[in-house]
Amino acid sequence: MLSRTAENLYWMARYMERAESTARLLTMGQRMAILPGAHHRDEWRSVVRATGSEANFPEDSHVKETDVVAYLMLDLDNPSSIRSCLAKARANGKSARTMLTQDMWEALNEGWRKLDSYDVAEARQQLPGLIDWVKTRAMTFRGAAESGQLRNEGHDFLRAGGALERAQMTLRLLDVKYYVLLPETEVVGGTRDHYQWTSVLHALSGSRAYHHVYGGAYTPWQITDFLMLNRMFPRSVAFCYDQLAYRLNRLAGWHDVRATCDDTVHEMVAGLENVDSGEIFRRGLHETVQNGLTMTNRLGMEIAQAYHFG
């Protein structure tokens, strides 16, 4: 397979995943901003921090919803805005057209210029509808890949890109909110934190799943276990690492070579095996999350190197 095609598939999945994650973050922002006392906490700032775009917002004043929606939803100058992600995923798809099924292409192509016609006021007004639309695009795309794409190396590149992006989003959310989890008491402090965490879980589409696994209470150990270690939850860091290891192992098999990315991903998986959340807190949650971000970035670079991306 052409390296450029592999790269296109890998990034196409990352952009679709990123568009969806960003849409979910906007939902989280809206939920948190209507909580009592939200004004004092500058909740929208945590949203822009989770997307890594804090530098684009002034430090000395509260981040406003209008600006966040404009920047994360519509701004084409922001390479990670939803509109940029959808356009880039489609451009990647167009360049790798011969590797996509008709359904995958249609999922990328359908309504790709929809956001062009929105201004911020309209986008804010229709935010829930737009967010649903973005999620539907991403899910249709994944579904089309899941049900129709040949299980060749192209599929593995696609899925590897998706898993890496998803791991990073969960890690960044933890990075932004880790301080709420610092366990001064057994139960995360008070109603405010409770709502913060339901909002985070909601953003990861895991609030119901959490209760299925852990019952009613929110404890720092359980939330950390759920988001970092739980191998049943498809947005947990450990689950995404397992996926990455599986895909990279298949890719190594196709090419009959082992590269540094294969060692790195093993190290990442091993780092979360035989560990419980108590151990993570002993090592330091913040350090663990930071380490995860460093390792996923490194892995991305090593994958690009191993398969001769641009």
Next chain:
Amino acid sequence: MTFYEMLDQTGSVRPCYAEVQNWVERTGISGLNRRLEEAEAIFRRIGITFAVYGEGGDPERLIPFDLLPRIFTAQEWRVLDKGIRQRARALNAFLHDIYHRGEIIRAGIMPAEIIYQNSAYRPEMVGFSPPGKVYSHIVGIDIVRTGPDSFEVLEDNCRTPSGVSYMLENREIMTRMFPELFGQGVVAPVDDYPAELLKSLKEVAPPACKGDPVVVVLTPGALNSAYYEHSFLADLMGVELVEPADLFVDEGRVWMKTTSGPTAVDVIYRRIDDEYIDPLTFRPDSLLGVPGIFNVYRNGGVTLCSAPGSGIADDKAVYVYVPEMIRFYLGEQPILSNIKTWQCAKPDECAYVLEHLSELVAKEVHGSGGYGMLIGPKATAEEVAAYAERIRANPSEFIAQPTLDLSTVPTLGPASVVERHADFRPYCLVGKQLRLVPGGLTRVALTEGSLVVNSSQGGGVKDTWVMQD
């Protein structure tokens, strides 16, 4: 008197159109227009669009599609088929000749300056014989019809003629939406074109190729106006669609960068112009090219389709001599005739053109796509005067032809079936042997009375049927 292809001299529907006529009556005009909307929705969803540069609006537009097929009888096709193949052979023989001994010039049939001073002539090709002596592997010949038995060649396309994807997709849409029309197997199929193309390309593998040739389609990239066609053809042939940055030259071969490392490439169906293919040989400012690829080509390490320098064969100044080429190289009489053409490079012909410009169609010698032409009878006096100035300033850059009475074909209008002018482009494949699928692209001028069929100028496309005996 314009020939309307649906009717004979007595005004009755010609037998080949009888089934279509029944279908139109059965379905009704509004019914057909509803189906047309469905067809357009399918085209857009699949992504069969072409890019239009610099006009704002939707950057990816649909080519308007007309539901009513254009039909040739088996007898008509036999003539076309012979004529098209004949022309493709003569053009390739001409290209080989002018890059070798130039017999046609020595024989006094063509003036040397038309060739050696032509910007499409590539001195770098002199003395080199590409595999099979094939230069133009896909010859697209634009044909117009002016009467029941008169087919004339408007121009030849020897570089990388586009539009064949529309031939295939138009048929695909028609068979998907109206299977009943094809039920009796009377329409010759065209869907083996990609397989025939791949065979032709493999037949011209370079000497360095061992085993089954690796073929690729080379595209400038996803922003190119014909990108859809590039990916479509690569897909249907099951070969890689590469961009220049995917290729590099090493140790006398061309390689593509793959996830398993470099893979040697044997045959490149390139959809990039000569000038941009190799910055070391042609334009040094080209960002598109593959440095060193031309040397590999000349040394037999890779085959470029079409060969650099093929463009001279479809130059409008050279076009005038194609009937002579057929006689000279093949010893045959031309089956398809040329359109009477005045060359402004010749003073007496130029004088005639300037005198009669308002009756003629004038074109730039190197122009394409319907840009930069003047249709005398449709132009204002000012436009004619301005164009005459341009001709006077640089006569050798222009030719002129009579305004042809192009045939019309039945076309779906909002309220009725209407007559619209059309042309026809078949695609002749040249490998070790010639291949021609029975069909081609019919382009139709959608505006009443218009003679310009180019998609960039408001033309549309329709399915083209060749009936079987």
